[in-house]
Structure formats: structure tokens, C-alpha cells
Amino acid sequence: MRKILLVAKRDYLQAIRSKAFLFALIAAPIIGGGSFLGLAVMKAKPDIQDRRVVIVDRTGVAAATVIEAAAERNRDDLLDKITGRQVRPRYIFETAAPGDANPNTLRLALSDRIRRRELFAFVEIGSDALHPVKVDNPDKMPESSRVDYYSNGAAIDESLSWISGAVNDGLRRARLTQLGVDHSKFSDVLGSTKLQTMSLIVKDEKTGDIQEARKKSELEGFVVPFVFVMLLVMIVLFAVGPVLGAVAEDKMQRVFEMLLASATPFELIVGKVLASVGLSLTSSAVYVIGGLFVLQGMAMMGLAPLSLIPWFLIYVIAEVTVLCAMATALGAACASPSDAQHLAMLLFAPVLIPMFLLTPIMQQPNGGLALSLSLFPPFTPVLMMMRQAMPSGIPMWQPFAGLIGTIAWTLAVAWAAARIFRIGILMQGKTPSLPELMRWAVRG
Amino acid sequence: MDAIEIQGVTKSFGTVTAVNDLSLRVPEGAVYGFIGPNGSGKTTTLRMIVNIFYPDSGIVRVFGQEVGGDRSSQIGYLPEERGVYRRMEVRSLLEFYGELRGGRNVTADVNAWLDRFELSHCAKRKVETLSKGMSQKVQFIAAVVPEPKLLILDEPFTGLDPVSAEVLRAAILDLRRRGVTVILSTHDMNTAESLCDYILMIYRGQKVLDGTLESIQEQYGNDTIRVSTAAGIESLRELPGTETIRDLGHVQEIRMARGCDPQDLLRALVARTRVNSFSVTKPSLHDIFIRIAGHETEVEAAQHA
Numbered sequence: 001m002r003k004i005l006l007v008a009k010r011d012y013l014q015a016i017r018s019k020a021f022l023f024a025l026i027a028a029p030i031i032g033g034g035s036f037l038g039l040a041v042m043k044a045k046p047d048i049q050d051r052r053v054v055i056v057d058r059t060g061v062a063a064a065t066v067i068e069a070a071a072e073r074n075r076d077d078l079l080d081k082i083t084g085r086q087v088r089p090r091y092i093f094e095t096a097a098p099g100d101a102n103p104n105t106l107r108l109a110l111s112d113r114i115r116r117r118e119l120f121a122f123v124e125i126g127s128d129a130l131h132p133v134k135v136d137n138p139d140k141m142p143e144s145s146r147v148d149y150y151s152n153g154a155a156i157d158e159s160l161s162w163i164s165g166a167v168n169d170g171l172r173r174a175r176l177t178q179l180g181v182d183h184s185k186f187s188d189v190l191g192s193t194k195l196q197t198m199s200l201i202v203k204d205e206k207t208g209d210i211q212e213a214r215k216k217s218e219l220e221g222f223v224v225p226f227v228f229v230m231l232l233v234m235i236v237l238f239a240v241g242p243v244l245g246a247v248a249e250d251k252m253q254r255v256f257e258m259l260l261a262s263a264t265p266f267e268l269i270v271g272k273v274l275a276s277v278g279l280s281l282t283s284s285a286v287y288v289i290g291g292l293f294v295l296q297g298m299a300m301m302g303l304a305p306l307s308l309i310p311w312f313l314i315y316v317i318a319e320v321t322v323l324c325a326m327a328t329a330l331g332a333a334c335a336s337p338s339d340a341q342h343l344a345m346l347l348f349a350p351v352l353i354p355m356f357l358l359t360p361i362m363q364q365p366n367g368g369l370a371l372s373l374s375l376f377p378p379f380t381p382v383l384m385m386m387r388q389a390m391p392s393g394i395p396m397w398q399p400f401a402g403l404i405g406t407i408a409w410t411l412a413v414a415w416a417a418a419r420i421f422r423i424g425i426l427m428q429g430k431t432p433s434l435p436e437l438m439r440w441a442v443r444g
Numbered sequence: 445m446d447a448i449e450i451q452g453v454t455k456s457f458g459t460v461t462a463v464n465d466l467s468l469r470v471p472e473g474a475v476y477g478f479i480g481p482n483g484s485g486k487t488t489t490l491r492m493i494v495n496i497f498y499p500d501s502g503i504v505r506v507f508g509q510e511v512g513g514d515r516s517s518q519i520g521y522l523p524e525e526r527g528v529y530r531r532m533e534v535r536s537l538l539e540f541y542g543e544l545r546g547g548r549n550v551t552a553d554v555n556a557w558l559d560r561f562e563l564s565h566c567a568k569r570k571v572e573t574l575s576k577g578m579s580q581k582v583q584f585i586a587a588v589v590p591e592p593k594l595l596i597l598d599e600p601f602t603g604l605d606p607v608s609a610e611v612l613r614a615a616i617l618d619l620r621r622r623g624v625t626v627i628l629s630t631h632d633m634n635t636a637e638s639l640c641d642y643i644l645m646i647y648r649g650q651k652v653l654d655g656t657l658e659s660i661q662e663q664y665g666n667d668t669i670r671v672s673t674a675a676g677i678e679s680l681r682e683l684p685g686t687e688t689i690r691d692l693g694h695v696q697e698i699r700m701a702r703g704c705d706p707q708d709l710l711r712a713l714v715a716r717t718r719v720n721s722f723s724v725t726k727p728s729l730h731d732i733f734i735r736i737a738g739h740e741t742e743v744e745a746a747q748h749a
Contacts, residue, residue, distance in 0.1 A: 003544055010540050014531070254527030258586065261494040261521035262545040426496070 003263045007271025012278045015242065024238050025283060029290075048086045051120035053163060054096045054110055058127040058144070065177065066125075066170025067093045073166050091162065096122070107150070114152055120159065121151035123167060130174055147171075197221075222362065224305055225389035228312060229358065231287055232385055233351050235316055239280035240323040243272065244347060247331025248340035256332075256425045265422035269328050273414070276324040280316050288312075308389055311399060315381035318406045322378075322413045323347060329417035333424035333440075335431045354382035365390040375402055377409030416441035445508055447472040447594050447625035448493060453502030455488055462488040464649040465502070470627065470642070472507075475620050477640030478629040479729070481737045485649040486629045487524060490596055493627070494521045506594060517546055520592035524599045524629070526583045530572035534563065537571060538585055546590035557585040561611060577608045584612060588619065595619060598629045613639065633730040643729065645736065652736055661726035664735075668727045669698040669706060675717035683716075685709045690731065695721075697731065 015021050053070075057063035070093050080087045099106060103124075113119040125147050126132075132145030147167055153159055173186055181189065198213040250256060259268060288309060326347055334340040345352075354373070361370040365387045374383035380402040387394045423440045424432070432440070448470035455463040463485040470476045478486045491497040492504050503510060507518060528537055535554060542550030558564045561581045571579060580603060588595060597616070601609045616639065620626055630636055636643055637657055645653035653660050673679045677691045685704035690697040700706065706724050713719055727735070 002547060006540070006544050010529075010532075014529070250527075250529070253530060254523070254525040255529060256527075257491075257496065257523040257525060258521060258528065258541070258583075259544070260496045261519060261523075262541070426491075 003267045004271045004274065007263065007268055008274035008278065011272055011275030015275065015279055016282065018242075020242065021238070021279070025286060028234055028238070029287070046087050046089075048089050050090045050092055051159060052092050052094065052118070053120055054094055054113075054122040056096050056098050056106065056110070056122060056124040058098050059125055059130050059174070061177070062125050062130060062171055062174045063095045065173035066123075066167050067095075069169035069173060070163075070166040073162070073169070077162075088162075089159075091120075091159075091166070093166075111150060114150070121149060121153065121163065123163065124148045124150070125167070125171075130171060130178070221391040224391075225362065225386045226358075227291075228305075228308065228389045229355075229382055229386045231284075232312065232315060232319070232382060233355065235280050235283045235287070236319045236323060236351055237348070238283055239276045239320050240327050240347070241344075243276060243324050243327040244331045244340045244344060245337050247272070247328050248334040248337040251332055251334070251425060252336055260425070265425065266418045269325060269414070269418050269421050272328050273321055273324045276320050277317055280320040281313070284313060284316055305389060308385075311388060312385060314403065315385050315406075318403075318410055319351065319381040322406075322410050323350065325410075325414045325417035329420035329424070329437075329441075332421040333427075333432050333437060339431045350378040351382055354379045357383065358386065361386065362390065365392055366394060371398070374398070375405060377402075377405040380406045380409075445472060446470060446505075447474075447507060448476075448627070449503075449505040449508075450489070450493075451503045451505075453489075453492065453499045453504060455485075455492060455497060455499050461649050463492070463499075463646075466646070466649070466651055467502075468644055468651060468654060470625060472625050473620065473623050474641040475616070475626045475628060475639055477636040477643045478627060478646065479631070479633065479636050479643060479653075479733060480646040484646045486646055487598060488649075489646065490521075490523075490598055490627065490629060494519055494596060517590075518593040520545070520587040520595045522584060522587040522595075522597045522600055524602075526580075528571055528579075528583055528586060531570055533568055533570055534558075534574070534582055535567040538582065538589055541586040542589040545592075548590065550589050553589045553591070554585070557589055560615065561585065576603055577605055580604060581608065581612070584615070588615075591619070591622070592624065594625045594627070596627045596629075599631065600628065601630070601632060601635060633728065633733055637729045645733065647736055653732070657729065660729070660732065664727045664732060666724050666726055667700050667702075668725050668731065669700060669709065670721070670723050670725055671696055671698060671713065672720040672722075673713065673717045674720065679713065679717040683709065683712055685712070690734075697728070699727065699731070699735075 055063045055066055057066075070091055074090055077088055078086055078090060096106065096110065107122075107124070110119065110122040114121065126142075126144040128142075128144045129147050133142060135141050149160065149163065151157070151159070169190060172190055176186060176189060177183070197216040199216050201210060201213050203210050256268070263271075330343045330347060331340050334343065357373060357379075361367075361373065361383060364370055370383070370387060373379050374387055375398070384394075384399055384402040388399055420437055420440045446469045448468070450466055450468050453463055453466045454461065466485070466489060478489070480486050488497060492499050493506060528541075532540070535558075538554045538557075539550055542554060555564070558567055561584075563578060563581060563585075566574060566578060566582075571582060574582065580600075584597075584600065587597070595616075600612060600616075604612060616626055616628070628636070628640060640657070642656055643653060643660060644651060671680075672695050676694075677689070677696055680686065680689050680696055680698065683689075683698075685701050685708060687699045687701045689699075698709070700709065710719070710722055713722070
């Protein structure tokens with residue numbers, strides 16, 4: 001144990017005194033804060049250039065109501081209610097007669113206008129769009145029942161949602177007109193109501209009073225889990241990122257043979273893992289304590305999920321242990337630091353893959369996919385952390401079941417890593433293939 | 445008690461047998477030289493002694509203790525492929541290595557060795573800023589702090605200038621005087637001859653020589669003549685009774701053919717040129733090395749041809 005601690009102390013002090021670590025520690029919140037600042041700047045300076053949209057109406061009645069709905073939306077949404085500044089582009093609708101010729105001729109002409117930036121988009125309303133045929137598969141909807149949208153914009157462009165709202169509003173108005181509803185009643189019939197999200201009601205344990213629910217921000221349910229996950233991933237990358245290259249470089253400079261005369265490979269690898277865990281806990285302490293101070297300063301301490309912090313630290317330790325053991329083994333197996341860089345993606349897969357799964361899991365945090373993926377040991381730290389931080393919470397047994405799997409996984413990886421490290425560390429000249437690494441791990 | 449006892453040790457890597465049924469004993473307090481061509485199994489044997497490699501079969505005992513026990517505090521090791529953490533300060537590095545092996549504070553030992561090697565002024569410098577010679581001295585100190593009972597040096601003089609080499613040589617002899625057993629792996633036959641009490645030659649993983657220099661030379665007898673003539677090497681061409689001639693510049697070394705009388709050879713030489721010096725002697729370690737490794741290499745080349 002003495003030798004393990006000595007190796008850990010050396011690696012920890014060497015890393016924590018390095019400019020790279022200090023830079024990363026300071027730069028990460030600045031970069032994170034900078035991106036939020038960038039979003040705020042983008043919001044403050046929106047693109048408000050007029051957008052021209054052509055409607056090709058094959059119903060003969062919908063165009064007018066769509067234009068009327070768009071005009072109302074322009075009037076209501078164009079300006080910020082408080083500052084009076086324009087915050088959205090104005091959508092200017094015009095019509096184009098469908099004609100009897102080949103529809104593609106008109107579509108091509110309008111597409112060319114979009115390419116020449118004379119138009120932003122054009123919408124083609126099918127002849128039966130007011131009363132479309134019922135089909136089980138929306139992809140098999142006949143062209144005459146569809147409303148097609150042609151644009152160069154991205155699929156997630158805000159304009160699509162705006163224009164879609166205006167078109168649907170316009171179609172509803174046309175239907176109401178056909179039903180003989182008085183035009184002056186349209187705003188009553190079509191008016192929409194926004195749902196206000198509220199916190200759950202709780203009873204004060206001391207006084208027995210039932211406390212008032214508070215209004216919740218729409219972002220609240222998203223921000224806490226997102227911040228936890230980003231912090232976890234960031235701290236893990238800081239602690240483990242340099243290990244792979246450092247071990248490969250030390251190997252290239254023949255550092256290990258002299259060390260191996262004094263300490264076993266297991267003592268060296270465990271010492272390195274402990275150093276990385278120490279680094280990650282240092283970063284965690286800085287960010288968690290700093291974050292709490294910021295929340296307190298903003299009088300938002302109620303947002304701080306203090307009960308999750310122990311779980312956060314457990315997941316940080318587990319993830320760093322697994323990845324650092326893997327990094328040490330892979331670094332020892334590599335013939336050069338550049339080879340090690342190529343393996344970085346493989347090493348960080350357990351934290352990067354769950355990042356791509358965040359959206360579906362946030363949408364259904366207690367669904368089957370979310371549960372099974374968060375119980376898959378390599379993904380447990382990131383995904384279970386996120387599910388625990390969601391407002392809906394998860395059953396108490398799940399984090400403990402995940403923890404058992406994570407501990408078993410950590411021990412298995414550390415065991416295999418020590419075997420790979422022992423063989424790889426004195427080999428020179430050739431980086432082994434993946435099957436060779438597996439063989440080293442299994443046979444020793 | 446022997447410092448090291450190796451019995452029937454074999455170590456293979458895949459299909460290559462690096463060390464084959466090797467047995468040896470290193471007496472405590474001796475300087476024991478390992479010689480042999482590259483790839484002969486010297487470093488593999490040393491790595492088994494320091495417990496980095498485990499033998500496939502056979503026994504390695506260090507001070508009576510078999511492989512597997514924690515005996516690292518007794519062994520100082522300077523590997524051939526040496527490297528240390530280059531971004532550490534010299535003193536921190538030496539204290540780290542010393543404490544890792546010795547398990548105690550080694551500041552006083554480190555100071556003493558830095559003084560001895562005149563490196564005290566470099567104690568706060570990073571290793572990467574040192575010259576190659578200074579860096580090698582630091583690596584040597586890392587192997588001897590705290591003072592080991594067994595010191596294993598794999599090519600310790602490589603790359604050192606004569607002054608630094610002399611300082612290192614003196615330090616090794618000083619350690620031996622204090623009772624430290626030293627194993628010295630070297631390609632330099634002069635170093636082996638002058639520094640080692642015992643010499644072991646490994647060739648193709650097997651022991652081919654083992655003993656004191658005198659006992660090894662005794663096996664070959666007085667079959668070597670060192671001669672200096674006015675005509676130099678030219679006067680020795682096709683001289684009857686010679687097996688090989690090695691030109692050392694002003695002196696030539698002749699190995700006599702079996703059964704040849706040195707007096708006949710001297711007479712033949714005098715008939716050709718003026719002889720400045722002529723001495724019958726035992727073969728040098730270098731010559732013995734060449735006879736073993738060179739001969740086998742020639743045989744191998746002939747077989748391949």
C-alpha cells in the first residue's frame with residue numbers, strides 16, 4: 001500500500017502542478033459560461049430580415065386564410081412584449097397560381113427563386129388538404145391531401161415551426177368558414193393556452209402547513225440533469241485524458257523498467273488510478289463548492305440538488321477508475337504517444353456514447369430503454385446520474401443495482417488492465433491489435 | 445550465502461527461448477560480470493533476478509529468497525534502456541525512487557551522492573535540462589539510493605566520457621568495499637577484465653563461460669602471442685603455425701595453431717623482419733569472446749550458405 005500511495009502522490013502532484021490541468025480547470029467554466037453568453041448574444045441579436053413565402057393553393061380557399069393567420073402572428077409575435085424590439089423576422093406571404101401545366105414546372109421556378117434568395121420558402125397546399133383522406137401510414141398520404149414545404153433551411157429551423165403554425169391556423173379558419181362560423185369568433189375558437197409548469201405540493205414537516213406550489217421554469221427540469229452530466233463528463237475527461245498519452249510517453253522514454261524493479265505492475269497501475277481519482281475529486285470539489293457559492297449568491301440555493309452530490313462523487317470515482325485503468329493499459333500497449341491518441345475515442349466511448357443518448361432518455365427517463373441502458377455498467381455513471389437528477393426521479397433500487405454492476409465492471413476492467421499493462425509496458429516497436437490485447441487480458 | 449543462486453532457469457517468449465536451462469551462483473560481495481553478444485539473454489536474466497520477468501521453469505533465489513517475495517528494497521537496478529521522469533526535479537526524482545524502493549526517507553543519502561558526483565548545484569533542476577552524462581549519473585544515484593545489498597548495472601558506462609566513467613568506476617568499487625554485491629552487464633571486455641571478480645558469458649541463452657578471469661583463461665592455455673615488428677602486420681602474412689591474427693595497430697595478437705611451438709614461430713618471424721617484442725601469453729577476454737561468438741557466427745553463416 002505504501003508504494004501505491006507513493007506512486008499516486010507523485011502522479012497527483014505532477015498533474016496538479018501542470019499548467020495544462022490548471023488551464024483546463026479554469027478554462028472549462030469560462031468556455032461553458034462563454035457558450036451561454038454566446039446564446040444570449042445570439043438571442044439579443046436575432047436574424048430579423050424579412051422572409052418571403054409563396055403559397056401555392058390548390059384548394060382555392062386556403063391561401064387567404066393562411067395569409068390572414070400569418071398576418072395575425074406577425075402582429076403578435078414580431079416584437080418583444082417588454083422592450084418593444086423586433087425579435088423575429090417578418091414573414092411576408094404571397095400567392096402563386098397553381099395553373100394547369102405540369103406542377104413540377106412551377107416547383108422548379110419557385111425553387112430557383114429560393115436558390116437566388118428571392119424567396120425563403122414555398123408551401124404547396126394540396127387540393128384535398130382541408131379534408132385529407134385518413135391513412136394509417138402518414139408516409140402514404142396522397143399528394144392531394146398533403147401540405148408540402150420547400151426550403152433551403154434546416155429541418156430544425158424555427159421558421160418551419162412558425163410557418164407550420166400559420167398554415168395550420170389558416171386551414172382551420174378555412175374549415176370554420178366552410179362550417180359557417182362567424183369570422184369574429186375565430187380568435188376565441190382558435191386561441192391557445194400555455195400550460196404553466198408548477199412544482200409539487202409539499203407539507204412542512206415542522207408546522208404541518210401545506211406549502212404553496214411555485215412556478216417552475218421550463219428549463220428547470222432540463223438544466224439540473226444536464227449540468228450534472230456535463231460536469232461528470234468534463235471532470236472525467238480532465239482526470240483521465242492526459243493519462244493515456246502520459247503512459248505512452250513514459251513507456252517510450254523507458255521510465256517503467258526502473259520502476260518495475262521497485263514496484264509491481266499492479267502497484268503502479270493502482271497508484272496511477274488513485275492519482276486520477278484524486279485529480280477528479282479536486283476538480284469536483286472546486287466546481288461543486290464554486291457552484292453552490294454561485295447559487296447562494298443568486299439566492300437560488302433551492303435549485304441545488306444536495307442529495308445527489310454523494311451519488312455524483314460515487315459516479316465520478318467509478319468512471320475515473322474504469323477509464324484510468326483502461327488508459328494505463330492502452331498507453332502501456334501503444335508503441336508511441338501518437339498511437340495512443342488514435343485509441344482515445346475507444347477509451348472515451350463509455351462517456352461519449354451516452355451523450356448521444358441524452359435526448360431520448362430525457363424524454364422518457366423511466367422508459368425501458370432508459371432503464372436498461374442505465375443499468376449497462378459502462379454507461380451507468382452518466383445515464384443513471386442523469387435519470388436521478390430528472391424531476392421525476394427513479395425508484396430507489398435502481399441506483400444501487402447500477403452501483404453493484406459498476407463495481408463489478410470496475411474490478412473486471414482493473415484486473416484485465418493490470419494484465420495488459422504488465423505485458424505491454426516492456427514491449428517496444430509494435431502496437432498490438434485488439435485481438436492481441438484481449439488475449440493478454442485473458443491469458444495474462 | 446550466495447547473493448544470487450539460479451538453478452536451471454528457462455524463459456521463452458513465444459517460440460524464442462531467451463534463456464535456456466541457466467544455472468549460476470553469485471558470491472556475496474563480488475563484482476560479477478555478464479558478457480555476451482546482443483540478444484544472448486543477459487537482460488532477460490537480469491530482469492528475472494529483479495522480478496520483472498518470471499522464469500518459465502527453474503529457480504531464482506536472491507539472498508536465499510525465491511522469486512515472488514518483495515525483495516526490491518535489497519536490489520538496486522540500473523537497466524540498459526534507462527529512463528526517468530524527465531520533467532521532475534533531480535532531488536524530487538531521487539527521493540521518489542529511493543523511497544519507492546527503500547521505504548524510508550532518503551534525503552541524506554541523496555545529498556551525499558549528489559555531493560560525490562558534484563551534482564548538488566543541479567538538485568533543483570529538471571532532469572530534462574541535464575546533459576547526457578549528468579543524466580546518467582542521476583540514474584546511477586537512483587539505483588544506489590538507499591544503498592542496496594545487490595546492485596545490478598546493465599551497461600552503466602555507455603555514453604560516459606572518460607572522467608565520468610572513472611567516477612562511476614570508483615563508486616562501484618567503493619560499494620563493493622562496503623559489501624555490496626554488483627552484477628555488471630557489459631560489452632566492454634576491458635571493463636569486465638579490470639572490474640569483475642567473476643565473469644559469466646551467456647550465448648544464445650546458455651552459459652558458455654563462468655569463473656574468474658584466470659580460470660577462464662586457463663581453459664585456453666598460453667596459446668596467444670603478442671608481437672611487435674618493424675614490418676607490422678605485413679610480416680605476419682601466411683606465417684606457419686598461426687590460426688588467427690588480430691591487428692591492434694602497433695601490436696598484433698596471434699593465436700597459435702594447436703601443437704605449434706612458439707620458438708618455431710619466433711624463428712620464422714626473425715627471418716622475415718626485425719622483432720621489437722614477442723611475448724607468449726593467455727588469450728584476452730576479448731579474444732575468448734570472439735572465439736566463442738565469432739566462431740559460432742561463422743558456423744551459422746556457413747550453414748545458411
